[in-house]
Amino acid sequence: MDELMDRLIVRFGCEILQVIPGRVSTEVDARLSFDEDATFTRGERLIELYQAEGVPVDRVLIKVAATWEGIQAAARLQQRGINTNLTLLFSFAQAVACGQAKVQLISPFVGRIYDWHKKSAGAQWDEAARSGANDPGVQSVRQIYTHYKHFGIATEVMGASFRNTGQILALAGCDLLTISPELLAQLAASDAPVQRALDPAQAKAADIEPVNYDEAQFRYALNEDAMATEKLAEGIRAFAADAVKLEQLMKAG
Secondary structure, eight states: OOOHHHHHHHHHHHHHHHSSSSEEEOOOGGGGOOOHHHHHHHHHHHHHHHHHHOOOOOGEEEEEESSSHHHHHHHHHTTOOOEEEEEEEEHHHHHHHHHHTTTTEEEEHHHHHHHHHHHHGGOOOOOTTTSSGHHHHHHHHHHHHHHHHTTOOOOEEEOOSSSSSHHHHHHHSSSOOOOOOOHHHHHHTTOOOOOOOOOOHHHHHHOOOOOOOOHHHHHHHHHHHHHHHHHHHHHHHHHHHHHHHHHHHHHHO
16 A cells, blocks of 8 residues: 555656646655654655656655654655655754755745744734734744855755745745745735845854754754644644545545
């Protein structure tokens, strides 16, 4: 069943690559999020399946949850020349570890960070005061971007999971942004000028100290971040549930 699922998702990826000029992300089964060796092996197999279809390696990103084990598996895949996209990324600690692992790309979830803080604040939440540059999701990505550019870390930052155009505009200048069709349409309908909000030169000039994590330090820093801990666990559960649904559909067919 694992092999059939991998073949199916690679088939989806091949179809997408016939339409788009860039890269496609293909996800390792989230149920392997805490198994470094299994994640590495599955990532290798996905790339082998793409290569068998004639797809160049540089058009595929292997998508892995940003657990400690996932990040270490991604480091090993990168050493093999297999590019990775680290997802379910909610904390600075996760981003630092991904940079240390020299992963190709990270996808910090702006909207889900915003959702958590809004829910946590409840009636005390002030939407106007926590919008734009003051949005907690935006602030998280800005911190990560500044760290990467200041210290010359090549990992690409791709802001993801946006809830409104204000979040997108507040991150203008980020390496990449993944934006829903609805929000793209709202942006296209506006004639307002877009000012660059994230700039490598400003990041280079920032007064920040280097940060590195070993495993124990990473786990403690993640544990200290209630939002990131909760959203990472929630995301893995949701992705794993989707994998189970897909298996059930395949068995039924």
